[in-house]
Amino acid sequence: MKRWICKVCGYIHTGNEPPERCPQCGAPKEEFRLLEENESAVDQIQSDQPAEFRQEVDVLVVGSGAAAFSAAITAKNEGCSVIMLEKASEIGGTTRRSGGGFWIPNNRFQRKHGIIDNREEALKYMVRYSYPHLYQPEAERYGAPQNEFALIEAMVDHGAEMTEYLENIEAFKLIEQINWTGKLQVDYQDHLPENRSIRGRVLFTQDEKGELTYGYALINSFKAWAEKNDIPILVDHRVTKILRDESGRAIGLEARNKGKLVSFSAKKGIIFGSGGYSHNPELMLHFQRGPIFGGCSAPTNTGDFVRLGGAIGAKLGNMSGAFRAQSVFESVLENPDGSNNLFFIPGDGVIEVNRYGKRVMDEKRNYTDRGMVHFVWDPNRAEWTNMLLFMVFDQRTAELWQGDPPYPMAGSIPPYMITSNTLKELGIAISARLEKLRNKTGGFALDEHFNETFAETVQTFNGYARTGVDSDFRRGDFAYDREWTTYPPTQPGGVQWPTDMSKNYTMAPLSEEGPYYAIILASSTLDTNGGPMINQHSQVLDYEGKVIPGLYGAGNCIASPTGNAYWGGGSTIGPALTFGYIAGLQVAKS
Structure with missing residues (x-):
């Protein structure tokens, strides 16, 4: 049997071929080398040492997404020499794939529109959402732990400052988001009593025409x-x-470039903005809180900072955390590294049910919170009850919102879409599809009474849609439901929407006649958000809570100040930019 060594971390694999990914560090199979019959792995690692420092600069930045660029640009503008090291063959990381928005409280656009985003109210909301089990409105720090609260304070105090700093040096030009109702965009938990300033915190870059742009444009502007x-x-x-x-001060980095080790020296410090570990199967298995299928982060996000920081004693935090979403399960199986996430459940005549045929949530809630619904554990049945959910909709909805993922354009039935002429036949077809997928799901199957319960669920939902009141999950009660995840048909074709009869346009009765459709959904990640812990200055901490000199972090590679919450649109990029900026300022002063 052959032995293969991972050139990145030294892991030894025995087999005729190298693994697709290193189970230890997540490196792809191309990073494995065949060991000679009598060759020692230890000898290989010891002999593969870099030469003298290739280059010395003030600041080394690892990564090239929002956090890394924010840090690098700030440090450079403060007078430092900077080099950025990117693992992939192209820049941008997950930010390039993203919508590109960022959540910033008390920004200048809110003030322009007369919105007063009170600091203490913002802090309360963020603690309440991130740490609901600890939240006490009258307690010191509202019940949050000291370091976690300091990070949330830093986000509130420096987020808007960061945007104005980067705008002033022309790193980007910003615009507020106005939603389809003509209002400033709303927060994801607009209904929480702690959230008083629910609008205007979502910002985007704009192009030369003054139009809102997305993640690729943010990266291009930074580049x-x-x-x-x-x-x-x-x-x-x-x-x-x-x-x-x-x-113990961090003074440099070793890196592998096309099979060769090179090294760099940093006189002032090193800033990691290298992304999470969504594409490291071993870390996902051991740290995530439930079954995860795929993620839309950059394929190179394999938790490098978890391994590298851990090796020098960095304290890890929020390791079970992630920014989450639902994904099209069968598309994930076909392309695990692709972007298969569902940020919205478009349309009105659509529901999600579990293997028992029951709705489990307000389908219009935000993607991170919907993603967590899949982690319900049944102690009697010893199962993940909602591991897979089934998005069910009718022909009308498919036609009106055609082309809006996951709905295909009219006349197309993608492989992941299940169709039948009756609801009963749809249940049978779902069951047959699950049987084909059983080796990928641990034998996940529909309950024997699924069809009966499913029919009752549809009847109940249709009644709610007619009265406008969802007595089970309050769908449509919240501004977020009505303004962000429900919007006019993309292909109306002369159809009036909503109808004069509609009492809640987030819901419409499923048609009495088929065809009907179903799509299997699973939980996935935008990216994980756990790793080495930082303080409010973006400095990495060791297990005693002391600063590791010269080492900083920001973005998805660190223990995120958000915890498991998604404060509003852009809650990934907002903190990434802010703590990258803080790191850049801090390292420049060192």
């Missing part, structure tokens, strides 16, 4: 600034080791 201001971005550089001096 242009970096090129204009001489920040080298070295792609295909996978960082393999943090170098320290005798005092």
Whole structure:
């Protein structure tokens, strides 16, 4: 039997072929090398040492997404020499794939529209949502732990400051988001009593025409600034080791570039913005709180900072956390590294049911919170009851919102879509599809009484749609439901929407006649958000809570200040930009 060594971490695999990914560090199979018959893995690692430092700069930044660019640009603008090291062959990380919005409380656009975003009310909302089990409105720090609260304070105090700083140096140009109702965009938990300033916290970049742009445009704007201001971005550089001096200070990095080890020295500090671990199967299995299928983060997000930071004593936090979503299960199986997430459940004549044929939530809630519904555990049956959910809709909904994922354009039936002429036949078809997938799901199947319960569920929902009141899950009671995840048909074809009879346009009765459709949904990630813990200055902490000198972090690679919450649209990029900015300022002062 052959032995293969991972050139990144030294893991040894026995088999005729290398694994698709290293189970230890997540490196792809191309990073494995065949060991000679009598060759020692230890000898290989010891002999594969870098030469002298290739280059010395003030600041090294790992990654090239929102957090990394924010840090690099800030440090450069503060007078530091900077090099960025990117693991992939192209820049942008997960940010390039994203919608590109970022959540920033008390920003200048809110003030322009006369919205007063009170600091204490923002802090209350963020603690309440991130740490509901600890929240006490009258307690010190509202019940949050000291370091976690300090991070939330830093987000509130420096987020708007960051946007104005980066705008002033022309790293980007911003615009507020106005939703389809003509109002400033609303927060995801607009109905919580702690959330008093529910509008206007979501910002985007704008193009030369003044139009709102997305994640790729944010990255392109940052890249242009970096090129204009001489920040080298070295792609295909996978960082393999943090170098320290005798005092324990981080002073440099080793990286692998096309099979060769190179090293870099940092006089002031090292900032990681390298992404989470969504594409590291071992870390996902051992740290995530339930079954996860795929994620839309960059395929290179394999938890490098978890391994590298842990190796030098960084304290880990929020390791079970992630920014979540639902995904089209069968598309994930076909393309695990692709973007299969469902940010919205479009339309009105649509519900989600579990294997027992029951609705389990307000289908219009935000993607992170919907993603967590899949983690319900039944102690009697010893099962993940909602591991897979079934999105069910009628022909009318499919036609009106055609082309809006996951609905196909009219006349197309993608492989992941199940169709039948009656609801009973649809249940039978779902069951047959699950049988074909049983080796991928642990034998997950519909309950024997699914069809009877499912028929009752549809009848009940149709009644709610006619009265306008969802007595089970309050769908449509919240501004978020009505303004963000429900919107006019993309292909109305002359159809009036909503109808004059509609009492709650987030719901419409499923048609009395088929065809009907179903799509299997699973929980997935935008990216994980656990890793080395930082303080309010973006400095990485050790297990005693002390700063590791010279080492900083921001973005999805660190223990996120959000916990398990998604405060509003852009709650991934907002903190990433803010703590990258803080890191850039802090390292420049060191």
